[in-house]
Amino acid sequence: MEVTKDNFKEVLPSVLSAIENADFVAVDAEFTGLRHHGTSKYCELDTPEERYAKSRAAAQSFGMIQFGVTTFRYVKEKFAYSHATYCFYLLGKAGDILYYDNNSLKFLADNGFDFNKLFKSGLPYLSLAQEAEKRAEYKTQSLEPQMPSPIKVAEENARKFLKETEAKMDAFMVDESQDVLLLPGSNISSFFRKILYNNIAALYQNILVRCVTTDSERNIEIRKFESSASRIKFLEEEREQRLDEKMGFTHVIHKILETGTPIVGHNLILDLFHMIDKMVQPLPEQHEQFKNLVKCNIPTIYDTKLIAKDPPFCVDIPITSLGILYSDLCTKYSPPDFNVEDGYESYNIEDNSKAHDAGYDAFMTGVCFVTMVKKLDGIHWKNKSVIKSKHLAPYANRVNNMNSYDIPFLNLVGADEPMKLVWVNSTFLYVIPLDDIDNKACKQHLKTLHANCPPLVRIRLYGDTGSSKRKSVSDEVPPGVETCASRVQEFKRLKSIGSDQLSKMTLESPSAEEAPPIVSGDNGNVKEL
Structure with a gap:
């Protein structure tokens, strides 16, 4: 259902009710640009602080012009999920300056975005911080009548x-x-x-x-x-009504935050940053301040791209862009039934022709989420909504970190954990697979690493010579990946080397006994470049 300022007042009660009764909401957004031109591109070796600064600059520079929300609730009697989708056109408040990137607008236009609808009927919004400022301002304003002086009339x-x-x-x-x-x-x-x-x-x-x-x-x-x-x-009532109208779409986000309904997105770091910056309060300068803001205001978040990069999905579906992931999940696995709520547009899960419409992308995201968790739950999936699955614990409040060598996800409420990968110089990328990753999955991860390596970069797989499992993994690595053995003690010794020391080290052609420096973390997933 498309929602503009022309039908927002009529539709809002049903939106709020659907959110209140939902097990989770899937979201997606469209923007006028993706990267602030005053900042550098994402770098594979960005620290979490650097990545935050770049994403923050993008969210503060560009507009969020469409926001899709799909509510999902499990109907146990039917072993099916009922859903309702809303696509909101957003224009912001009067006087806002809208910056845009030509490529982003062309992409939206090529995918059928209705700019006339946006500029003619786009919804306003205020952040919760702006609402609080307005209310504080009202308290200082008197509504007592001002008695003007009568004008002497001569004519x-x-x-x-x-x-x-x-x-x-x-x-x-x-x-x-x-x-x-x-x-x-x-x-x-x-x-x-x-x-x-x-x-x-x-x-x-x-x-x-x-x-x-x-x-x-x-x-x-x-x-x-x-x-x-x-x-x-x-x-007073009239002033409250005007403020309510200016809040517009913020009422929807406020309801999600108020009810604590879990939020599901796909590669949603920018969606999240825009949502917070425009609907909650300006993004703080410091990364840790942002985490505190999320911890205090935002319900649990799940990123389907992050789930899709772990076994078994990374083996069966190596490409995790939303459209391909959606199509492959629906083909290779068995999604449960999805029934549209009465009065809403029905989507065919076999048709993804409406991709890049924020409402439809939100629907696809929710279907991917349910289908993947159903697969993880196995025969027990019918007992409860997927949002209650124990398999979701490792993904709670973690979002995919795009194009990063050593930090595959950003932890929104805790410390960011580097992988056990990881020294990169001009010639080599060093990888240490986990003991608990099965051989097939490890091989797939290495294929992904190899496929995405810059020219002239070689991958060396280091493993414990005493581990038979690591030996078998080494035997199955793809072409172009060299294997070496190294003592675990060497890795443990090198954990303590600081980043300043690492940057001064040069590794031209290490022998089997010369382990590369690594950055260690408890997560240890070898995932992607």
């Missing part, structure tokens, strides 16, 4: 105009059936309008005089009240 036409207006006002004030009087304002001069504002407001109590525009015509609206208190109450 005959002006006196006649004022006299006629006073006669209308006298009749209006005693007419109990009428609360609002509209006087034509388009055909009178600014001086006559000022006479209305000043003189009428001074002559009559408990009224509100202001200019309003209806059907492209400007009128003077005069509204009467029983008392000063009722006038103030009216203005």
